[in-house]
Amino acid sequence: MMQGAVVLSVAALVAKILSATYRIPLENLVGNEGFYVYQQIYPLYGIGMTFALSGFPIFISKIIAEQESKEQKLAISKQLFLILAFFSVLIFGGLQLSASFLATLMGDKQLDALIKSVAWMFLLMPFLSVSRGYYQGNLQMVPTAISQVLEQIVRVFVIIMVAIMAVTYHWSVYKMGTLAMTSSFLGGLAAVIYLGKFFMQLNKPKIKSVVKYRILIQRLLTEGMMLCFFVSLMILMQLIDSFTIKNGLQSYGLSETVAKNLKGTYDRAQPLVQLGLVIGVSFASSLLPSLTQALEQNKQHDFKQKAKMVMKVSLGIGSAATIGMVALMPQINHLLFGSRALSEVIAIYVLSVIFMTIINTYSSMLQSLKEFKVLLWALFIGLVSKYCLNVIGLHFLGIIAASEATVLSLFFAVIYLMKASSIAVKDLIGEERFLSKLIISCGLMFVVTKMMANIIEMVINPGRLQSGVVLLLAIPIGAGVFVYMALKLKIFTPLEISNMPGGKKILKIVNNL
Numbered sequence: 001m002m003q004g005a006v007v008l009s010v011a012a013l014v015a016k017i018l019s020a021t022y023r024i025p026l027e028n029l030v031g032n033e034g035f036y037v038y039q040q041i042y043p044l045y046g047i048g049m050t051f052a053l054s055g056f057p058i059f060i061s062k063i064i065a066e067q068e069s070k071e072q073k074l075a076i077s078k079q080l081f082l083i084l085a086f087f088s089v090l091i092f093g094g095l096q097l098s099a100s101f102l103a104t105l106m107g108d109k110q111l112d113a114l115i116k117s118v119a120w121m122f123l124l125m126p127f128l129s130v131s132r133g134y135y136q137g138n139l140q141m142v143p144t145a146i147s148q149v150l151e152q153i154v155r156v157f158v159i160i161m162v163a164i165m166a167v168t169y170h171w172s173v174y175k176m177g178t179l180a181m182t183s184s185f186l187g188g189l190a191a192v193i194y195l196g197k198f199f200m201q202l203n204k205p206k207i208k209s210v211v212k213y214r215i216l217i218q219r220l221l222t223e224g225m226m227l228c229f230f231v232s233l234m235i236l237m238q239l240i241d242s243f244t245i246k247n248g249l250q251s252y253g254l255s256e257t258v259a260k261n262l263k264g265t266y267d268r269a270q271p272l273v274q275l276g277l278v279i280g281v282s283f284a285s286s287l288l289p290s291l292t293q294a295l296e297q298n299k300q301h302d303f304k305q306k307a308k309m310v311m312k313v314s315l316g317i318g319s320a321a322t323i324g325m326v327a328l329m330p331q332i333n334h335l336l337f338g339s340r341a342l343s344e345v346i347a348i349y350v351l352s353v354i355f356m357t358i359i360n361t362y363s364s365m366l367q368s369l370k371e372f373k374v375l376l377w378a379l380f381i382g383l384v385s386k387y388c389l390n391v392i393g394l395h396f397l398g399i400i401a402a403s404e405a406t407v408l409s410l411f412f413a414v415i416y417l418m419k420a421s422s423i424a425v426k427d428l429i430g431e432e433r434f435l436s437k438l439i440i441s442c443g444l445m446f447v448v449t450k451m452m453a454n455i456i457e458m459v460i461n462p463g464r465l466q467s468g469v470v471l472l473l474a475i476p477i478g479a480g481v482f483v484y485m486a487l488k489l490k491i492f493t494p495l496e497i498s499n500m501p502g503g504k505k506i507l508k509i510v511n512n513l
Helices: 002-066 070-105 109-137 142-168 173-194 213-231 233-252 256-266 269-296 300-327 329-337 343-350 352-368 372-397 400-420 425-429 433-459 464-488 494-498 503-512
Strands: none
Touching: 002 070, 002 109, 002 142, 002 173, 002 213, 002 233, 002 256, 002 269, 002 329, 070 109, 070 213, 109 142, 109 173, 142 173, 213 233, 213 352, 213 372, 233 256, 233 269, 233 352, 233 372, 233 400, 256 343, 269 300, 269 343, 269 352, 300 329, 300 343, 300 352, 300 433, 300 464, 300 494, 329 343, 329 464, 343 352, 343 400, 352 372, 352 400, 372 400, 433 464, 494 503
16 A cells, blocks of 8 residues: 555656646746636646546545456446546536636636636546546556656646747737647546556456446445545635635725736645645545455454554645745745745645645545545535635735635634544544644744745845755755654654655664664
């Protein structure tokens, strides 16, 4: 399980780095307004990508893990493919027909062409979901990992080329956005071609069906959709932002142009959050099949041990990365995007990584335990809170309210999950002092990193390149402080450290000291 998590973590990290990297030249090339246009529709792509990359594959991997023979696994894969194909065509048609209506709700009618463009990627969802889910259900993470990286490479290449051509030929930001959105289909198509070998096996099994279609559809609409929505919870939050921020900022008293520019600047937080979520999502992707097998074999102790390990490692590393980004946000913002505008707003938004890490892990475990009502209510609480806080807060406080609304709504969802689920918090983090130790370590790291950044900036001019110098000097110091405190306070057990990437080397160094 842990080896699979590392494979997916590395692939997800590469993909997220690509995803963050293309946004930097994109924002620099097309400006805040061009970035606003792209980001308004990005959540629709993000939902489709999450369904095809993590949501449905995790659900399908669970069903595959339940089957005994290879023939049964292939037969049920074919059934799932036909069901998803039907739903993907419905989604595609719905987006094509409702594009103008959705664009109007977003407050910008010119976005309709972008919505129609991104709709094409949903036709690839059954191909990507079933093949990835089949491999993950057999604990083969490499095909998913390679297809993920390949998809992002093609997509990023298309987007950057479109951005360069848009600047060269002076295209409108809407034409640029429409053509950039075709990258989602082209990237997905490249991944489908790579995974094509799997589809040659689907007609081999003599068994036509393993489970009745009615039961599979029911599970898909409950377990599958629930998992998809939880994995794409941050994307759904961004979708709410697309419908509320521009309109809310105008009700706050800003002009349409200023509102577009502010929304584009606010969206700088998205690639940073994506990077922060890499570990949690990847561990959750590998976790479900193993948890399912542990439950099938009635190994409750193994179930708790695996869940506890993933929660502690994911939360610990995710929290350290998040607090580090918060401490250095002015420099990160300046280096990547050329200004320090809205650094405080972006820093607040990035805190959502910590809560999403907890939610992702809880979601995987509660799926295995079939506690779907708890997940449904947590999802409902999170999304309704986000919408209400956005609508009210934007009108009175401006753009900072959107970041605060995201963090608060996720916090409410986490509190509900902890209170309503059958899994006690102590079963996931072990000793009660784990959180206090983690807070102390992250807090000290924050103070030291912030002080170092401020001291360095007193010596050198705070320009864009100089911000890069500050980061190069401050990041290793901050990371060193966290590692030292984690070892000193014994936040993680030797077994947990050894299962981290590079953990065995760390243990050898510590043992030799």
